[in-house]
Amino acid sequence: MPKTSHSPASVPGPPTGASPRRGRRRSLRDWTSTEPGAWSIVLFPSLAAWAATGPTWTSTWLVALWAVCYCVQFTASRWCKSRFRRRYLTPMLTYALILAAAGVPFLVLHPAILWWAPIYAVLCGVSLLASWMRRERSLWSNLAAVLASSAMAVVVAPFGSRCPAPSATDRLTWPVAPALFPGVGVEIAVSFALALFGSVLFVKTMIRERGRRGYLHASWTYHAVLVAVGFLCDVLYGVLALALFARAVALPLVARRRPVPVKAVGITESVMSLLMLVLIPLGA
Incomplete structure (x- = not known):
């Protein structure tokens, strides 16, 4: 924090009780995930x-x-x-x-x-x-x-x-x-890895890499391949991949016309994550 020439007494302090609350909130954030x-x-x-x-x-x-x-x-x-x-x-x-x-x-x-x-x-x-x-x-x-x-x-x-x-x-x-390597565990692991990496690409197209055609095309191509592979393996995997593909295409298109809040992206991914949690074990 930059130094000033003011004496401590001349600098107005925060309202009574505000600093301890901020301190407690900061302390709590140090112990919990912010994501x-x-x-x-x-x-x-x-x-x-x-x-x-x-x-x-x-x-x-x-x-x-x-x-x-x-x-x-x-x-x-x-x-x-x-x-x-x-x-x-x-x-x-x-x-x-x-x-x-x-x-x-x-x-x-x-x-x-x-x-x-x-x-x-x-x-x-x-x-x-x-x-x-x-x-x-x-x-x-x-x-x-x-x-x-x-x-x-x-x-x-x-x-x-x-x-x-x-x-x-x-x-x-x-x-x-x-x-140590039961087939069901391997199948669940591979399924989640493929689905979650698709989520990584999608979120980047909506936030940090928004507007970059390269990321958008990579996300769409990846999800399209995921749909094909999903239906080849199991109908439940195909349904999950299709849902992931739909949100990966729809939300970036909506974002071209109107702002999509980060909160909406987070809620969408929470729903997709729950869908993974339900469908992947059933498919395995």
């Missing part, structure tokens, strides 16, 4: 696998751990983006300690899940690098988030009641532990 729609991207693939494979205490535990992982991620991203300001350190360390306390017992009981550690280390590194560069809205950063969230369907699926769970003695290599 409500991100929660659906983060949790819906794992919740879809949790429901499709039969909920168990173990799979529920794992989904809860993934939610805490997201809390660690978004606070760590803010810390990196701010160039390590102390303000964001306490939330990050608190969430990390909660994750360690709840996660280490899970790893002791299910060590085979460590197969995923290198993959998620890379994806987390990409996310933090994007935050450091202040490119967290870039296409490559969004792709890393989509892959991390979608892959959780494969991570969660083996612990469902309808899948043979990997035993504690399983090795950490795929040929020895095929139970």
Whole structure:
């Protein structure tokens, strides 16, 4: 904040009680995600696998751990983006300690899940690098988030009641532990990855890349191919892809004639996310 020549007494202060309220709001924002729609991207693939494979205490535990992982991620991203300001350190360390306390017992009981550690280390590194560069809205950063969230369907699926769970003695290599990759989990993960990346393209055509023909044509082409692939695989996937294609075409056309509020885009994507959550497990 720029310095002035005024003395502290000569500068009018905020109304009584306003500063503490602002402080409390700022403190709360430090602990919560400022992107409500991100929660659906983060949790819906794992919740879809949790429901499709039969909920168990173990799979529920794992989904809860993934939610805490997201809390660690978004606070760590803010810390990196701010160039390590102390303000964001306490939330990050608190969430990390909660994750360690709840996660280490899970790893002791299910060590085979460590197969995923290198993959998620890379994806987390990409996310933090994007935050450091202040490119967290870039296409490559969004792709890393989509892959991390979608892959959780494969991570969660083996612990469902309808899948043979990997035993504690399983090795950490795929040929020895095929139970780590049940077909239903892979199918849900791929379906969400394709659908969510389409959402990334669509949102860019409506907000950050609005008016750029290249992004618009890429979005329309991608969604058209998604419709064809969807109906080839399953009618429910086709219906979902058709709904995604319709909104990807209609809203940008409407935006050419009248402003479309960001809130309307967010509501549309919330509806599409719920549609994914319902149709993808049913199709799998």
